[in-house]
Amino acid sequence: MSLVEAINTTMQFGGLKAVNELNMHIEEGEIVALIGPNGAGKTTFFNMLTGIYKPTSGELTFAGGSVAGKKAHQICRLGIARTFQNIRLFSNMTTLENVMVGRHTRSKAGPWQAVLRSPGFKREEKATVDAAYQRLQFVGLASSANELAKNLPYGAQRRLEIARALATDPKLLLLDEPAAGMNPQESAELTKLVGRIRKSGVTVLLIEHDMKVVMDIADRIYVLDFGELIAEGKPEEIQKNPKVIEAYLGVGAEAMLAQA
Amino acid sequence: MAEAIMNTITKPRQGAWTGKRIALIVGLLLAVVIVPIAFQGFQELSFFVRVLAIAAIYVILALGLNIVTGYAGLLNFGYAAFYAMGAYASVVVGNLVIDMIAKIGNVGLREFLTGSTWIAMLPVAAVVAALAGLALGAPVLRLRGDYLAIVTLGFGEIVRLLAVNDFLGLTRGAMGVSTTQVNPVGLTWLQDNARLTFGGFDFMFSVNLYWYFAAVAIIIFTIFVIRRLDDSRLGRSWVAMREDEIAAESVGVNVMTAKLWAFALGAMFGGLAGVIFANSQGFVSPESFIFMESAMIVSMVVLGGMGSIPGVIVGALLLAGIPEVISGVAQSPLLSGLISAETASSISSYRYLAFGLLMVVMMAVRPQGMIPSKRRAQELQPDDMRIVEDEDQSSWTVEHGARHDL
Amino acid sequence: MALDTLVQQMINGITLGGMYALVALGYTLVYGIMLMINFAHSEMFMAGAYVGLFALTGLSNPKLVGAGTAHFFTSSGFGLVLLFVLVFLIAMIAVGCLGMFIERVAYRPLRNAPRLAPLISAIGVSIFLQNAALLWIDSRALPFPQLFPVKDITIYKTASISTLQILILVTVVVLLLCLDTFVSRTRIGKAMRATSQDRDAAGLMGVNINTVIALAFFIGPALGAVAGIFSGMYYGTVHWGMGFIPGIKSFTAAVVGGIGNLRGAMIGGFVLGILEALAAGFLSSGYKDVIAFIVLILVLIFRPGGLLGESVVEKV
Numbered sequence: 001m002s003l004v005e006a007i008n009t010t011m012q013f014g015g016l017k018a019v020n021e022l023n024m025h026i027e028e029g030e031i032v033a034l035i036g037p038n039g040a041g042k043t044t045f046f047n048m049l050t051g052i053y054k055p056t057s058g059e060l061t062f063a064g065g066s067v068a069g070k071k072a073h074q075i076c077r078l079g080i081a082r083t084f085q086n087i088r089l090f091s092n093m094t095t096l097e098n099v100m101v102g103r104h105t106r107s108k109a110g111p112w113q114a115v116l117r118s119p120g121f122k123r124e125e126k127a128t129v130d131a132a133y134q135r136l137q138f139v140g141l142a143s144s145a146n147e148l149a150k151n152l153p154y155g156a157q158r159r160l161e162i163a164r165a166l167a168t169d170p171k172l173l174l175l176d177e178p179a180a181g182m183n184p185q186e187s188a189e190l191t192k193l194v195g196r197i198r199k200s201g202v203t204v205l206l207i208e209h210d211m212k213v214v215m216d217i218a219d220r221i222y223v224l225d226f227g228e229l230i231a232e233g234k235p236e237e238i239q240k241n242p243k244v245i246e247a248y249l250g251v252g253a254e255a256m257l258a259q260a
Numbered sequence: 261m262a263e264a265i266m267n268t269i270t271k272p273r274q275g276a277w278t279g280k281r282i283a284l285i286v287g288l289l290l291a292v293v294i295v296p297i298a299f300q301g302f303q304e305l306s307f308f309v310r311v312l313a314i315a316a317i318y319v320i321l322a323l324g325l326n327i328v329t330g331y332a333g334l335l336n337f338g339y340a341a342f343y344a345m346g347a348y349a350s351v352v353v354g355n356l357v358i359d360m361i362a363k364i365g366n367v368g369l370r371e372f373l374t375g376s377t378w379i380a381m382l383p384v385a386a387v388v389a390a391l392a393g394l395a396l397g398a399p400v401l402r403l404r405g406d407y408l409a410i411v412t413l414g415f416g417e418i419v420r421l422l423a424v425n426d427f428l429g430l431t432r433g434a435m436g437v438s439t440t441q442v443n444p445v446g447l448t449w450l451q452d453n454a455r456l457t458f459g460g461f462d463f464m465f466s467v468n469l470y471w472y473f474a475a476v477a478i479i480i481f482t483i484f485v486i487r488r489l490d491d492s493r494l495g496r497s498w499v500a501m502r503e504d505e506i507a508a509e510s511v512g513v514n515v516m517t518a519k520l521w522a523f524a525l526g527a528m529f530g531g532l533a534g535v536i537f538a539n540s541q542g543f544v545s546p547e548s549f550i551f552m553e554s555a556m557i558v559s560m561v562v563l564g565g566m567g568s569i570p571g572v573i574v575g576a577l578l579l580a581g582i583p584e585v586i587s588g589v590a591q592s593p594l595l596s597g598l599i600s601a602e603t604a605s606s607i608s609s610y611r612y613l614a615f616g617l618l619m620v621v622m623m624a625v626r627p628q629g630m631i632p633s634k635r636r637a638q639e640l641q642p643d644d645m646r647i648v649e650d651e652d653q654s655s656w657t658v659e660h661g662a663r664h665d666l
Numbered sequence: 667m668a669l670d671t672l673v674q675q676m677i678n679g680i681t682l683g684g685m686y687a688l689v690a691l692g693y694t695l696v697y698g699i700m701l702m703i704n705f706a707h708s709e710m711f712m713a714g715a716y717v718g719l720f721a722l723t724g725l726s727n728p729k730l731v732g733a734g735t736a737h738f739f740t741s742s743g744f745g746l747v748l749l750f751v752l753v754f755l756i757a758m759i760a761v762g763c764l765g766m767f768i769e770r771v772a773y774r775p776l777r778n779a780p781r782l783a784p785l786i787s788a789i790g791v792s793i794f795l796q797n798a799a800l801l802w803i804d805s806r807a808l809p810f811p812q813l814f815p816v817k818d819i820t821i822y823k824t825a826s827i828s829t830l831q832i833l834i835l836v837t838v839v840v841l842l843l844c845l846d847t848f849v850s851r852t853r854i855g856k857a858m859r860a861t862s863q864d865r866d867a868a869g870l871m872g873v874n875i876n877t878v879i880a881l882a883f884f885i886g887p888a889l890g891a892v893a894g895i896f897s898g899m900y901y902g903t904v905h906w907g908m909g910f911i912p913g914i915k916s917f918t919a920a921v922v923g924g925i926g927n928l929r930g931a932m933i934g935g936f937v938l939g940i941l942e943a944l945a946a947g948f949l950s951s952g953y954k955d956v957i958a959f960i961v962l963i964l965v966l967i968f969r970p971g972g973l974l975g976e977s978v979v980e981k982v
Binding site: 091 | 485488489491492493494495496497499500503504506507508509510511512513514515521525
């Protein structure tokens with residue numbers, strides 16, 4: 001059974017089919033990339049997987065169960081976490097607190113215990129801090145634990161969003177353009193980070209425009225254009241696929257391919 | 261390792277227990293206790309104690325609303341409804357209880373029990389108000405800012421109108437209901453024993469002072485609960501929800517549940533305030549729960565500084581205290597020679613005029629309030645559900661029925 | 667269920683609905699353009715009633731306008747018509763200017779502030795105006811002079827329609843038609859529609875946003891003033907707090923019809939008026955206000971788009 005299975009999944013807004021009969025699957029332990037020109041429907045697909053949009057038709061399953069129509073926080077509890085294209089951190093919370101919020105589904109202390117400061121509450125708070133701190137160490141942000149999220153440099157903010165997503169103990173991590181705005185050195189760090197994430201047992205689906213990153217880490221690639229799947233396969237295959245080059249890489253493709 | 265981190269992260273947010281801070285708090289507590297006692301001792305100033313008692317009740321209300329509006333970021337323009345429910349519950353149930361107790365033979369026991377009834381009414385009112393908070397919260401959770409304002413206003417009015425129409429025969433309509441006259445527990449003892457006279461200072465423990473301290477006890481309880489909630493899983497989910505509701509949901513926060521908790525807890529404190537109010541006044545009528553009251557409580561929170569406990573307290577003290585002080589001074593023996601009775605009462609009427617003007621001016625000049633919360637970047641959570649910006653469409657803002665065709 | 671009671675309540679309901687429609691238009695005009703609930707709009711209704719009261723008393727007072735004019739106004743049919751037209755015009759202009767003034771002073775500084783600020787400011791204005799009337803005019807309810815000849819015309823058994831109700835209905839229909847034409851046919855009317863659809867784009871197309879907004883804050887209050895005068899004539903009194911409940915009900919009407927939608931506000935007004943009259947006639951008049959609030963809450967929760975608005979999906 002695939003971890004994620006999309007069968008003729010469609011998302012229609014009025015007259016526009018943002019995602020048109022998409023068929024794809026993701027197996028556990030893979031790193032799959034979703035690429036395509038702007039407006040191809042990639043983030044829309046993320047939104048469907050995470051419960052922000054409900055698919056207009058078709059099936060979309062995760063770990064055997066349908067995610068269509070489930071609420072975002074329920075899907076998170078099932079094991080899908082994500083980052084956003086435009087970073088959506090809790091700006092006025094500290095780095096550590098941001099990640100602590102990520103532990104919400106994996107903790108359960110209610111208001112009563114909070115007010116009474118029961119031993120169970122204290123234990124859970126400590127566990128939450130520990131778990132959050134661990135994730136910060138994992139992404140290399142431990143030293144900024146008490147900084148306000150809005151004061152972090154851009155690259156650190158992206159890593160913080162990843163740490164927060166990891167804190168939810170996901171089976172599947174969706175990364176929406178994690179390398180956007182990064183210089184080559186940062187992208188290389190990110191590639192290593194994604195590798196470490198996979199090693200820790202998390203399956204990764206990422207949207208990316210940075211072809212070097214994609215070619216370096218992805219096991220398989222799906223290519224979307226105008227909401228439709230135009231190609232899929234291993235990185236080497238995609239690189240040579242004329243439809244992909246035509247739709248996406250366009251002018252200067254030769255130069256880009258030569259670098260990758 | 262985590263211990264060290266934990267110490268550093270909780271402290272900067274809630275402040276370390278430095279010597280300076282402890283001194284400040286002790287000083288405040290002393291002032292809270294000594295100042296009204298001082299006022300009580302001087303005959304011309306004793307009316308201030310009543311002012312303080314009233315202001316203290318509003319502090320509870322403002323703190324309660326602050327949970328809903330300041331922490332969870334949800335507008336509520338009908339908060340007086342919870343206040344009303346607590347008050348009515350306290351009177352109706354309390355009178356029933358007192359009637360039952362009256363059958364007890366032992367005078368001492370009987371007086372002790374009737375005097376303690378108001379304390380027993382606190383949990384009753386808390387539950388009633390909290391349930392009402394849930395009842396209000398459940399249907400309105402998805403509403404956007406200004407719609408939420410109107411719906412909560414409607415709810416407040418419905419409660420008031422039900423009271424005016426003698427709902428279930430309990431509320432006696434516009435006439436209101438009175439508490440059965442009893443001496444609250446401990447008052448007689450205090451009146452007999454807590455006395456101090458020297459020179460011009462003649463102190464006797466008064467009823468007003470009793471209810472003032474009762475209200476202060478509730479205030480301390482309220483602050484205690486709020487601060488503990490603030491630093492907890494629920495508190496964090498409130499902040500996250502306020503910062504970015506979609507991100508919070510995506511990270512696993514059940515936003516609906518968090519909002520419901522805010523409504524219920526916020527309402528609960530309104531109910532507690534209602535008990536103090538009902539018992540200190542001895543009488544409850546729908547007049548005390550008009551929309552103007554709800555608007556005033558919102559103003560206390562907004563003008564004081566949403567989300568900030570000291571800000572909200574200051575807001576309540578000023579907005580509730582100043583008009584009462586003005587009326588009190590105008591009508592007190594101090595100035596009786598200087599101004600006529602009509603002028604005195606019209607000064608009281610001007611308070612709402614000034615209040616309205618103040619709201620307009622404050623919004624234009626200092627919308628973040630007098631003592632803004634350090635945490636709050638904006639007054640209200642972004643009330644349009646901004647969906648992640650897709651490449652193909654610009655951000656989808658959800659407008660509730662805003663069909664903009666004129 | 668007696669048929670004549672039904673007929674009577676329908677007549678009452680449509681009359682009431684007409685007044686609600688006039689006020690609802692004010693709410694919807696402003697909301698459509700500025701996405702703001704003008705809380706102070708209910709006080710425009712009240713202000714209109716007071717201005718109408720003073721204009722009416724003043725113009726029919728021999729000491730002020732001379733015995734001949736006063737007599738002309740109050741006795742001859744033509745004079746009476748002229749008197750009322752004048753009174754309405756004076757009230758509309760005065761209150762319209764008041765509305766523009768309030769926008770300029772209290773709301774314009776907050777155009778880019780978070781949504782809560784204008785709402786609080788509007789509430790402040792509402793409270794200020796109510797208490798200003800209380801303090802500077804009178805705290806008691808004032809009687810509205812009954813100069814208009816009120817006669818009941820029997821329609822069906824006990825059901826009758828009064829001349830006043832006819833006047834209200836005719837005036838309301840005329841005003842609604844005028845507004846509808848204005849908004850759909852005139853240049854500035856189109857500018858208003860454009861601004862309500864997309865403020866920035868309209869501005870980029872050369873529409874003077876400030877003018878459009880000022881106009882909305884003139885027309886809305888002016889219509890509210892007319893409703894206020896009618897309320898004074900219909901119920902016979904004018905009171906500083908008279909705007910609050912009708913204001914909320916009219917806002918409900920605007921939402922029922924689809925906030926931001928002019929025709930919706932008109933329809934919503936009539937719907938609400940009829941519902942209220944039927945409830946008062948057949949259920950209990952004490953609870954009629956409660957019913958209005960319940961309708962409001964139900965509509966806002968289940969169909970915030972209203973009858974004519976779109977059924978907007980919560981989460982896209």
